[in-house]
Amino acid sequence: MKLMEVCGTHTVNIARSGIKKLLPKEIELISGPGCPVCVTDQSDIDRAIEIVKIKDVIMTTFGDMMRVPGTKSSFMDAKRDGADIRIVYSCLDALNIACSNPAKRIVFMGVGFETTSPTIAATILEAKRQKIRNFFVLSNFKLIPPALVAIAKSDRVKVNGFVCPGHVSVIIGSAAYVEIAKRYKMPCVITGFDDIDIVKGIKRLVEQVKKGVSKVEIEYKRAVKKNGNAAARRILYSVFETADSDWRGLGRIKKSGLRFKKVYKDFDAEREFKVEIPKATSPKGCICGEVLQGIESPLDCKLFKKVCKPERPIGPCMVSSEGTCAAYYKYE
Amino acid sequence: MCLAIPAKVKKIEENMAVVDFGGVRKKISLGILSSVEEDDYVLVHAGFAIGKLEKTEAENTLKVLKELEEVAR
Numbered sequence: 273m274k275l276m277e278v279c280g281t282h283t284v285n286i287a288r289s290g291i292k293k294l295l296p297k298e299i300e301l302i303s304g305p306g307c308p309v310c311v312t313d314q315s316d317i318d319r320a321i322e323i324v325k326i327k328d329v330i331m332t333t334f335g336d337m338m339r340v341p342g343t344k345s346s347f348m349d350a351k352r353d354g355a356d357i358r359i360v361y362s363c364l365d366a367l368n369i370a371c372s373n374p375a376k377r378i379v380f381m382g383v384g385f386e387t388t389s390p391t392i393a394a395t396i397l398e399a400k401r402q403k404i405r406n407f408f409v410l411s412n413f414k415l416i417p418p419a420l421v422a423i424a425k426s427d428r429v430k431v432n433g434f435v436c437p438g439h440v441s442v443i444i445g446s447a448a449y450v451e452i453a454k455r456y457k458m459p460c461v462i463t464g465f466d467d468i469d470i471v472k473g474i475k476r477l478v479e480q481v482k483k484g485v486s487k488v489e490i491e492y493k494r495a496v497k498k499n500g501n502a503a504a505r506r507i508l509y510s511v512f513e514t515a516d517s518d519w520r521g522l523g524r525i526k527k528s529g530l531r532f533k534k535v536y537k538d539f540d541a542e543r544e545f546k547v548e549i550p551k552a553t554s555p556k557g558c559i560c561g562e563v564l565q566g567i568e569s570p571l572d573c574k575l576f577k578k579v580c581k582p583e584r585p586i587g588p589c590m591v592s593s594e595g596t597c598a599a600y601y602k603y604e
Numbered sequence: 605m606c607l608a609i610p611a612k613v614k615k616i617e618e619n620m621a622v623v624d625f626g627g628v629r630k631k632i633s634l635g636i637l638s639s640v641e642e643d644d645y646v647l648v649h650a651g652f653a654i655g656k657l658e659k660t661e662a663e664n665t666l667k668v669l670k671e672l673e674e675v676a677r
Contacts, residue, residue: 280605308605334650336605362651364633387606391652394635439606442647442655494661495647501655504636594605 274300274430275477276423276566278416279437280307280594281465287603289467291474299478302429302566303599305419305522306437308384309336309592310564313518314552316412317342320381322547323410324355329545330373331357332366333381339591343552347381363395363409370399370407379541382409387439389413389530390504393511396539408541411530414517416440417448418528424456429566433459433477435470438492445500449488457486464492511536520588521564560587563596570600577601608649610657610665613642623648 277283283303286292292301305311321342324331331347338347338359351357356376360366363380370378382392392409399407420434436449441462449460459480463473473491480486490496510533517529532540554561557575562568570576570589580586582598589595611623611630621634623646630648634640637653645662646653 281607334605362633364651383605385606387608387649387654390636390654391633391650394633394652398635437606439608439647439649439654442608494658494665495655501637503638504654507636592605 273298273432273478273481274302274566275433275435275474276302276304276431277435278304278306278420279435279440280310280592281439282306282435282437282463282470283596284594284599285465285467285470287599289470290603291467291470295474299474301474302431302569303563303596304423304434304566305519305564307589307592307594307596308388308414309340310560310588310595311414311519311521312340312383312412312588313520314343314554315518315549316410317346318344318549318552319542319547320379320410321345321347321350322549323379323541323545324350324357326545326547328376329356330369330376330378331355331381332360332369332378333357334383335359336592336594337381337383339585340588341555341585341591343550363392364398367395367399367404367407370404371402374406377406377408377544379545380407380409382411382413385414385416385437385440386443386508389512390443390501390508393508396511396536397507399539400536405538408539408544410541411512411532413512413530414519415514415528415530417444417452418525419519419522420449420452420458421456422522422525422528423565424452424458426565431458431566432481433461435473435477436460436462438462438464438469438495441490441492441496441500443501443504446488446490446496446498448500453486453488459486460488462488462490462492462496464495519564521561555586558587560589560597563589570597571604573597606649608647608654610645610662611648613640613644613646613653616640616642621653623653
């Protein structure tokens with residue numbers, strides 16, 4: 273039985289706690305596309321790298337993105353070469369940088385799932401309210417349910433159930449998985465992040481598989497409700513609308529990303545900065561694409577631990593501390 | 605990346621709140637969460653409260669953590 277977790281924080285906690293090794297060998301835990309940094313398409317990173325080269329641009333980003341390699345370089349390389357790239361804790365911090373630097377154009381590298389994207393939408397509403405015109409966002413946001421559907425439909429990997437992400441579900445609610453459970457016959461259990469939460473979630477999934485049922489259950493009731501956070505979704509979809517999106521490893525998935533609605537197009541960094549993107553080429557031998565789909569394990573990769581290490585990562589799954597390869601490197 | 609930390613709401617000022625993460629205080633936004641009140645427990649992600657935690661559950665968890673801390677001493 274193969275159970276897939278789709279959340280970087282779950283990936284790390286499962287590896288750290290040793291849960292994988294304690295389970296009976298009939299139950300295999302595999303990691304899916306749960307790390308937003310890892311699934312960001314290489315061309316989207318390349319676009320951001322081209323933008324930071326423009327004069328009087330300040331790029332702002334969550335720290336996780338700094339070392340992710342594009343085709344030629346990363347934010348870290350660009351910063352070393354003199355680009356103004358600043359790590360922020362919140363998108364609101366990026367907006368404050370825009371307020372205090374009116375002569376510069378401030379770009380926020382928008383990466384994340386439904387947990388994060390409403391905070392960026394709220395910041396854009398605030399920018400509009402304050403009439404701040406030098407603040408832009410690159411929208412590389414991704415949606416979890418369409419990715420789960422893509423995996424459920426995939427011929428390349430046979431998954432028997434999903435350990436669904438806890439904090440994405442705080443926003444989208446358990447109702448968002450009903451179609452996946454009903455139409456694609458996939459047991460779904462939303463869990464929290466403590467070891468005990470994860471083990472209890474796995475137990476419920478195993479019970480569903482054994483009984484031959486597929487439904488959505490919540491094993492993180494202290495935070496997740498059926499309808500999630502409706503206010504956050506309202507804000508999110510007032511600024512953005514769904515669009516097709518490219519995922520590293522999974523390719524293009526219908527309606528799995530977010531683009532600016534026309535009313536907010538002035539904040540769209542892709543529209544503001546027309547840049548030429550180099551042709552994206554993946555590093556030779558890197559199997560991050562397969563790892564992100566649960567088809568291969570990091571242990572199957574020839575580069576893993578030999579050439580590709582956290583201090584000199586080749587692929588994105590080794591860069592982010594929540595990447596599958598980084599978690600395997602540290603704990604397996 | 606979707607890490608969210610539980611915190612207790614100490615003070616609300618318009619759309620912002622001062623929250624307490626077990627001793628560390630920080631100002632966060634309430635921009636995407638409705639009907640938050642002082643003394644509520646919220647999950648904080650990237651400077652925003654993203655969801656409320658059930659009060660009894662949160663207090664029970666804190667109680668257990670405190671007990672563990674005492675046992676460890």
